[in-house]
Amino acid sequence: MSADSRSRLPARRDVTEPSSATPSRTERKAQLEARIEQQRIDILVEASRYREASRPIDEGWQALMRFKAPLYALGGVLLLKSARHPNSLLRVAKRLAAGALLLRRARRLLR
Template sequence: MKKDELAARRHRFEQRIMQERLQITSAVRDWHEATAPIDQGWQQLARYKGPILLGSGVLVTMLSRSKGRVGRMLKRSIVAYTMARRAKKMIGR
């Protein structure tokens, strides 16, 4: 009788462990689905890490030399960015 009780108890524990593993797997999947947009945004930002670092280095260099040039360069870069976005939208249609 003792062996039967131990075997039944062991079976209940194994079933409980299996159920908890399934719950953890489900929770991890839900977590990955919830954080997917953040991960995608971070990956996109990481893609442009080189140009961002280069641009910020150039900007700091320009700031240290002349403030008038930086303003003009900033305005030109904003205009170029806006034109590129509009061109992309027009080509995409």
């Protein structure tokens, strides 16, 4: 071994006597286990908060999925009608958009 390679090697630690500044292996293990346990608790709390926040969206999606087959049928009927009479579909779409905007403004006004 050359002198250069020996100078780059880290100094050897004496394993038999632990330093008073560093915690023992069992203390360090206990600290890490406590930290992991706290992180698990934090994850559980955040997951619960996330489920509560997303509950209205999930309920709305479930309600929409209950009417999946009728919505497909309605879409098919509208598609057939629009293929035969395209102008009437545009007229209905304009009326629906105007009604939605009117409803939105009425809600804002009543708040």
